[in-house]
Amino acid sequence: MLKRMLPLLLTTLLLPACSGVPGVVEQPKISIxxxxxxxxxxxxxxAVVTLNVANPNAFPIPLQGIQYxxxxxGRQVASGDQNQGMSIGARQEVxxxxxxxxxxMQLLQLAPEAMKTRSLRYxxxxxVKLPFISVPFQRQGGVGVRQ
Numbered sequence: 001m002l003k004r005m006l007p008l009l010l011t012t013l014l015l016p017a018c019s020g021v022p023g024v025v026e027q028p029k030i031s032i033x034x035x036x037x038x039x040x041x042x043x044x045x046x047a048v049v050t051l052n053v054a055n056p057n058a059f060p061i062p063l064q065g066i067q068y069x070x071x072x073x074g075r076q077v078a079s080g081d082q083n084q085g086m087s088i089g090a091r092q093e094v095x096x097x098x099x100x101x102x103x104x105m106q107l108l109q110l111a112p113e114a115m116k117t118r119s120l121r122y123x124x125x126x127x128v129k130l131p132f133i134s135v136p137f138q139r140q141g142g143v144g145v146r147q
Contacts, residue, residue: 028061028088029054030128030137033095047078047100051137053128054093061130062087063096068126070100073113077106119144 034050049068055061065083069076078100088094114120121142127134 026056055088064129071123
């Protein structure tokens with residue numbers, strides 16, 4: 001009986017000790033590098049958001065995907081998942097492009113308020129999905145609107 005209980009007892013004692021050691025595993029650092037417009041038509045367009053994902057660890061981490069949402073003046077205009085699997089090398093930083101489809105009919109509904117306030121507030125939120133955790137990112141800002 002003791003032989004069966006000993007491995008379980010050791011595992012129970014050692015796992016919390018490993019998680020308490022600072023600096024063993026660090027979360028990746030995420031920043032938004034650029035936002036650009038591409039593929040514009042009369043009804044829709046694509047905004048390409050470039051994220052920089054930096055791995056501060058001494059070992060590679062597998063990236064499973066990215067989820068995102070974009071709000072303009074408090075109204076959700078785009079959201080989605082990009083399941084782009086890749087590995088980020090040890091102590092490396094990689095750019096990741098996320099195409100965000102925009103429906104211009106939704107954007108036209110924002111025009112009266114944007115013209116009145118002469119500004120457009122944006123809020124880009126999301127998370128980079130790793131095997132056991134998701135690392136959130138967010139950028140808020142505004143742009144001026146000319147008449």
